Amino acid sequence: MSDKIRLEMTVNGQSHSADVEPRTLLVHFLRDDLGLTGTNVGCDTSSCGACTIHIDGESAKSCTMLAAQARGANITTIEGLAVSGELHPMQQAFMECHGLQCGYCTPGMVMAATSLLNENPKPSEHEVREGLEGNLCRCTGYHNIVKAVLSASGQSAQGGGA
Amino acid sequence: MIPATFDYLEVDSADAALAALAEHGDEAKLMAGGHSLIPLMKFRLATPAVVVDIGRISELSYIDDSGGHIAIGALTRHRALETSDLVKAQAPILAHVAGQVGDPAVRHRGTLGGSLAHGDPASDLPAALLALGGSVVVRGPSGEREIAASDFFTGFLETALAPDELMTEVRIPKVPNAKWSYQKFNRRAQDWAIVGVAAVLNGESRVALVNMGATPIQAGAVEAALAAGASIDEASAKAAEGTSPPEDLNGDAEYRAHLAQVLVKRALTEAS
């Protein structure tokens, strides 16, 4: 077994330090070491995006990163999105548009969507779909997810009624 | 799906990376963004004893105007390429293709050098490099050398990069007025191309193919036909000449050969 390495990083505004095996995937560090189980694992090939988090403000798939790669980084997970009990506008939009059912893809979907709006505050429907191309959902057919993201961007969903 | 154990070395300079390679030799594997390597390690298709993390060598992340060409640090992320005003102005196909890789989260982490060094024939960026006639700069124990894109991809997931060398820079000719097109055909947006075509028409015509052989390749027959004055129809009919397309669940070689013709025609039409 290889030597453990020392990690320090900020997660949802709190600094953490831990000794981990070098092979520890970031998603497992967040879930199993820090207990932040909101970030989910839905595949093993970087395909589904359930593990999407923000690293220094940008979306990343935490199943395809070593925890070591996030040394010193500022990480936000779904648990860090709602501020003092108030849902983030994206979370609120997902709720109002019924953009979730089983909820498993939801944290990753919400993190991908907020990253998208950070980069493109008024995306078109097509740009929303492109922005979510790396996040799979099995329940919603994406209809209400796309509506939610458009709604969170202050736009109505053309063609997305019902 | 958990990687096997390894020792981890983070380096903060190109020299330190080279030193690590010199020390650990074949046992070591460089990791930039990790988006090619980590999936292989999770399936234990790659089991390096030492992972040398070069992802945070800041001196290798830049996009500079070097007069005749754009100099891009090997660790520049796809997202930076996609949004760079310099790249968009001087080599717009590269910015566009960078925006076609994987999905947004992948583009935030993946690097140009990592993608090129992986040498995957199904990747987007190698084709853009070939179509642009770019080159890569690599540094090793005996110094630095520049390798033309056309000499870089040597076999399936193999490149001219020696095991003790590090890619430091990618050089892209400025082609602000070139006509270009990138055609990517797949069944699902996030996936690799079943076949892709990058075309840059700038006096001479360069056409590169994605997923039409063991390596990223140029469509030599198409380029020759265009040079000889052939029409788009005539040239695109030669798209599959000299290729050996792979066969998988998305299509057999015959279908890919056909797709290459269709997509080359679309690329040349769009670029004309």
Add this chain to the structure above:
Amino acid sequence: MTVVGTRKLRKEDPKLLTGEGKYVDDIHVPGELWMGMVRSTMAHARITGVDTSAAAAMDGVHAVYTGTELSEMGLWAAPLPCAWPVTEDMVNPPHYPAATDEAHHVGEIIAVVLADSRYGAADAAEEVVVDYEPLKAVASVAQARDGADTAHSEHSTNKAYTWALIPDPEALDSAFANAVHTVEADFVQQRLIPTAMEPRGVLAIPSPAGGEITLYSATQVPHILKVMIAATTGLPESKLRIIAPAVGGGFGAKLNVNPDELLAVTLANKLGRAVRWTETRSEAAFSTHQGRGQLQKIELAADSEGKLQGVRVHLDADMGAYMMLITPGVPLLGSFLYTGVYDVPAFGFTCDGYFTNLTPTDAYRGAGRPEASYAIERAMDLLANKIGVAPEEIRRRNYLAGGREFENLETASTLVFDSGNYTPNLDAALEMADMNALRAEQTRRREAGETKHLGIGLCTYVEICGLAPSRALAGLNYGAGGWEHAVVRFLPTGKVEVVSGSTPHGQGHETSWSMIVADKLGIDPDDVTVLHSDTAISPLGLDTYGSRSLSVGGVAIAMACDKVVDKAREIAAHQMEANPDDLDFAAGSFTVKGSPDKTLPIQAVAFGAFTAHNLPDGMEPNLQEQVSFDPPNFAFPFGTHVAVVEVDEDTGGVELIDYIAIDDCGTQVNPLIVEGQVHGGIVQGVAQALWEEASYDSDGNCRNPSLLDYLVPSAMEVPFMKLGSTVTPSTSNPLGVKGVGEAGTIGSAAAVINAVCDALRPYGIDDIEMPATPARVWRMIQAAKAAQNGEG
């Protein structure tokens, strides 16, 4: 104040949106051991040796057990259960959690490691060495039918059963003998990997001194699981507690009794330590059952006008390597629907089930019914083409009851459809789709010689949900009943708790049940808490599958509310010194008729029932009632779907550019949730039509177990959908509700393939196998062009 029928936002969402929802893999206990599965790498092989020594010697490894060792440990009293032995003589090879001497599919468990970490278990499983003596694999149902090789060495045939439903054989023969037009078609229902986004997982927590075992499982069926674990392990059922915590989708794939569940329970019990396992996505292609897997032959007999005279169907169904919980019955669930929404005088259905050396099949969204809908709706289009009428016209001519509204109508497949009204539903879909404009655009493109062809596909489906009554299920030899249980109780402070036997995994039951209760009791839906999915809290239930929750479980809750009101009325009357019959109950209060100022809120009655200070003589304290509802009949939702596709003849690419669905699920409790179910269901059916297939090589290896190659679509592949509804209340329950969980999937695959074929009609192409991949479409066009040139 009516809540039912409004688009109330879901009370489930805040937890799920903030990461607070706890799925199995989120729950940990001290000292837990991680299971790692050593799985067969061969589809069919004799296991000649298993060397566990290297794994057992690793740091952090607690134990390694081979299948033989597990067998000798006496952990189970019976094989894994099959609850639906469809015939008396059905072949059902014993299926234990781990193989001992012969492996029958890739991924079958051969040994189990127990380690103290997730990573340690993965490492140790890699170190177990298995020696195999390869046997010939049966890698497809067609190969199984040919029978040259057998999937189980001890069998002389792969056939597991033959099941037939031919109500009147003579009438059927006569229908075909006298037909003016006949259609005969063969369709392939490819295998699908269900892919709920949450992989399955288990955590079994023993109580070494007390003997209890708690199993957390990502399951749709905690109640069924409890019975089955007791039956297969011999552990006392009263010591078992099953909890389905937050469950990330099921789609049928989580309604089984799986090897991992039995291993976790028995090993935890044996070792006195918690045992857990979480499936990886690529492992799920082997560790979780798959869906579909049928070869279908359908024949239609029609008169000169295209009026159906008979429908004859034969299936060869791929069971996979073993019979899981309801594997053999899945094709039968569809058997009654091969006549669709049509008035068919004569009907015959036969099904042969075959074993293969592939992952077992079982229920997947729609379970038998999407297959049936696909076959009849594809065949109806073929019939329309044959007699030269539009797809909607052939359907109009054949709708049950002439397309007019009906109740309780017996069909040729022997079922009595509760209610239907098909023509208005079809008309609504045609109007929303603007069919005339679509056809005009299609013609324009054809005349202009464009290479992107427009295709418009129609499907009018019907489905069966809420399998009941229980005695009807007995007739099918189904091992369980069709009832559902509910408890409704007022707490002393006026809040209400509902205990539901249905077990949601994304459907929003907490919200919908609260709405039903709110209207029934005249209270705020936010004052209702729904308890479910834990057998210690909700001991009675038959769980959630087959779109049964609302039409059985939701109705049970409504009925329990009625009983609560009845009892409350007695108490209120006693306290108000009135005759119970003289009390009105509205908006949550009892009022004496004619004396509107004399009112008593039901919450006050509830508190009175709690203190029991002043109850009628002989009345038990507390305001709590329970109901086990066994519906008199199934419910039969229906609808019309229109798919619009663009087929690029140069690449073979098919793009879904529009989708219209008018569904009729009877009374809607929450249209927001109904639409969500339809959206997701549609895309799952579209995915079967265009993208998904579990592909196997001739040795029985799955070629695309991961999401890299198994193409679950993303937001980029689908458009916004246009939904509408008609409402034809069910006669099977007092709420008039049907079910909607599977409707989208049942309608959409046929609509999409009908659209693709419609686009390709100029080439004379009238069928394409699913999934309609670009390569497959391109090849068909090439072949058609060659044929046309040959003729020309």
